[in-house]
Amino acid sequence: MVDIEGRRALIALAAGGTGGHMFPAEALAEEMKRRGWRVLLFTDDRGMRFGDSFPADEIVTLQAANPNVPGARAKVGAAFAMTGGIITALQAYRRHKPSIAVGFGGYPSAPAMAGARIMKVPYGVHEQNAVIGRVNRLVAPQARFVAHAFPMLERLPARVRGEVIETGNPVRDAIRAVAGSPYPDASDRLNLLVFGGSQGASLFSRIVPDALAALPAELRQRISVTQQVRDEEKDQVAATYQGAGIEADLAPFFKDIPARLTAAHLVIARAGASSVTELATVGRPSILVPLGIAMDDHQTGNASVLVAAGGADMIPERQFDANVLSARLGELLTDPGRLAQMAAAASTIAPDQAVSRLADIVTRLAR
Numbered sequence: 001m002v003d004i005e006g007r008r009a010l011i012a013l014a015a016g017g018t019g020g021h022m023f024p025a026e027a028l029a030e031e032m033k034r035r036g037w038r039v040l041l042f043t044d045d046r047g048m049r050f051g052d053s054f055p056a057d058e059i060v061t062l063q064a065a066n067p068n069v070p071g072a073r074a075k076v077g078a079a080f081a082m083t084g085g086i087i088t089a090l091q092a093y094r095r096h097k098p099s100i101a102v103g104f105g106g107y108p109s110a111p112a113m114a115g116a117r118i119m120k121v122p123y124g125v126h127e128q129n130a131v132i133g134r135v136n137r138l139v140a141p142q143a144r145f146v147a148h149a150f151p152m153l154e155r156l157p158a159r160v161r162g163e164v165i166e167t168g169n170p171v172r173d174a175i176r177a178v179a180g181s182p183y184p185d186a187s188d189r190l191n192l193l194v195f196g197g198s199q200g201a202s203l204f205s206r207i208v209p210d211a212l213a214a215l216p217a218e219l220r221q222r223i224s225v226t227q228q229v230r231d232e233e234k235d236q237v238a239a240t241y242q243g244a245g246i247e248a249d250l251a252p253f254f255k256d257i258p259a260r261l262t263a264a265h266l267v268i269a270r271a272g273a274s275s276v277t278e279l280a281t282v283g284r285p286s287i288l289v290p291l292g293i294a295m296d297d298h299q300t301g302n303a304s305v306l307v308a309a310g311g312a313d314m315i316p317e318r319q320f321d322a323n324v325l326s327a328r329l330g331e332l333l334t335d336p337g338r339l340a341q342m343a344a345a346a347s348t349i350a351p352d353q354a355v356s357r358l359a360d361i362v363t364r365l366a367r
């Protein structure tokens with residue numbers, strides 16, 4: 001147990017609805033619990049999908065909405081949601097009296113950090129991407145610190161009062177447990193892991209099965225695919241793999257990604273921040289296809305970090321078709337030496353101690 005100024009130390013975390021924001025917040029929650037703190041989480045209904053595994057003493061759901069939606073009526077709705085969210089956050093701050101708050105981005109971070117400011121609770125933000133997100137950009141100027149994942153951080157507001165510190169992206173304990181696992185033997189089976197993250201699996205459902213089906217039969221027979229697919233696409237994808245004689249395990253979400261990453265010889269993924277960080281942490285080669293609609297093209301920024309290290313190939317979405325992918329897969333899957341080299345190169349940018357660095361800053365600034 002840790003006390004700060006006579007109260008049991010408590011951190012308020014805020015993160016929005018995708019795994020990309022929730023998992024880094026979960027990693028910090030795990031670390032603060034280890035250090036004897038209590039944890040309060042602010043999230044939204046979407047984030048509650050990750051609530052079961054989140055080590056929080058209390059979870060408060062906030063109304064939150066995109067303030068940039070087109071249309072006057074939607075904007076008024078968003079303003080109401082924001083006000084409602086701030087009121088709920090203020091009630092929780094009064095009840096729990098946190099020593100510090102940290103926002104990880106996503107809509108619920110906005111009312112949660114606004115509430116912290118009103119209650120004079122020091123707060124910091126963590127940005128997971130190479131380009132700062134909208135909510136973090138909005139709340140960064142008054143933050144006590146802006147921690148960021150990659151060496152570069154684009155579009156940071158000019159006037160930021162607090163410290164700007166590269167910490168890396170915190171990863172969940174389940175990923176840290178398999179950090180740097182030896183590259184699997186590639187002389188027989190070849191495990192391919194394909195996932196899209198919160199959006200972006202559909203493109204893979206359309207392209208990847210055809211690309212694999214076009215590979216030579218002797219290579220196809222050695223491949224086992226694990227692929228994240230939407231429910232409505234599952235039958236079609238399964239049929240293509242079956243027709244091509246390729247073993248496939250298909251699901252809308254895999255809870256055991258750490259084990260599947262460890263077993264993978266090659267990964268095809270989007271370039272969300274956690275995906276990129278996990279590939280580096282476990283040390284696996286990848287073909288990255290940044291999500292074209294991502295705000296400020298931040299996924300290309302994320303992917304570039306792994307590509308520059310030599311750990312990944314990038315294919316822009318507009319060039320990503322079955323022919324291009326099949327050719328790239330044909331080269332990589334028949335060159336295990338190259339895959340192992342890429343795996344080692346990916347590991348060189350694994351964030352060292354990101355979570356404890358972040359926890360140290362939090363502990364120093366809490367009051």
Ligand SMILES: CC(=O)N[C@H]1[C@@H](OP(=O)(O)OP(=O)(O)OC[C@H]2O[C@@H](n3ccc(=O)[nH]c3=O)[C@H](O)[C@@H]2O)O[C@H](CO)[C@@H](O)[C@@H]1O
Pocket residue numbers: 018019020021023105128129195196197198199228252253254255257271272273274275276278291294295299302
């Ligand atoms: C569409 C969009 O705007 N996505 C953004 C979103 O993350 P998004 O959630 O799409 O992407 P991330 O790569 O950051 O995280 C995905 C997470 O889901 C996990 N996973 C994935 C598939 C699966 O079956 N099981 C599973 O556990 C991955 O291991 C990873 O931890 O927030 C990230 C962090 O701000 C951004 O970098 C992304 O660009």
